[in-house]
Amino acid sequence: MPMFIxxxxxxxxxxxxxxNEVILKINEDVGVKWLYSFLSLDKKKTYCLxxxxxxxxxxxxxxxxxxPADTVIEVDSxxxxxxxxx
Numbered sequence: 001m002p003m004f005i006x007x008x009x010x011x012x013x014x015x016x017x018x019x020n021e022v023i024l025k026i027n028e029d030v031g032v033k034w035l036y037s038f039l040s041l042d043k044k045k046t047y048c049l050x051x052x053x054x055x056x057x058x059x060x061x062x063x064x065x066x067x068p069a070d071t072v073i074e075v076d077s078x079x080x081x082x083x084x085x086x
Contacts, residue, residue: 001033001051001052001053002051002052002053002054002074003035003049003050003051003052003074003075003076003077004049004050004052004055004058004072004073004074004075005047005048005049005050005071005072005073005075006046006047006048006049006050006058006062006069006070006071006072006073007045007046007047007070007071007072008045008046008047008048008062008067008068008069008070009044009045009068009070010044010045010046010068011044012044013042013043013044014039014043014044014046015043016037016039016046022065023061023065023067026061026064026065027061029064030052030057030060030061030064031052031053031057032050032051032052032057032058032061033050033051033052034048034049034050035048035049035050035051036048036049037049049075055072055074058072059072
């Protein structure tokens with residue numbers, strides 16, 4: 001399934017709640033799967049990785065949850081040092 005990184009900018013500091021039932025239900029209804037997020041040091045920006053069929057589903061989930069989706073970028077498979085054969 002395609003993966004997308006979503007940048008979200010907030011006016012105030014936020015706290016991530018990985019068990020937010022409303023957002024989890026919206027994601028399920030729209031067909032997006034939240035994998036993980038990073039919170040900026042000033043707690044006003046998040047970078048989230050999602051699996052979803054398309055960018056439109058990300059925007060729909062954000063609209064329903066009343067959260068920003070300022071930048072949505074489709075990304076390829078992760079790459080890192082642990083993935084290099086010894």
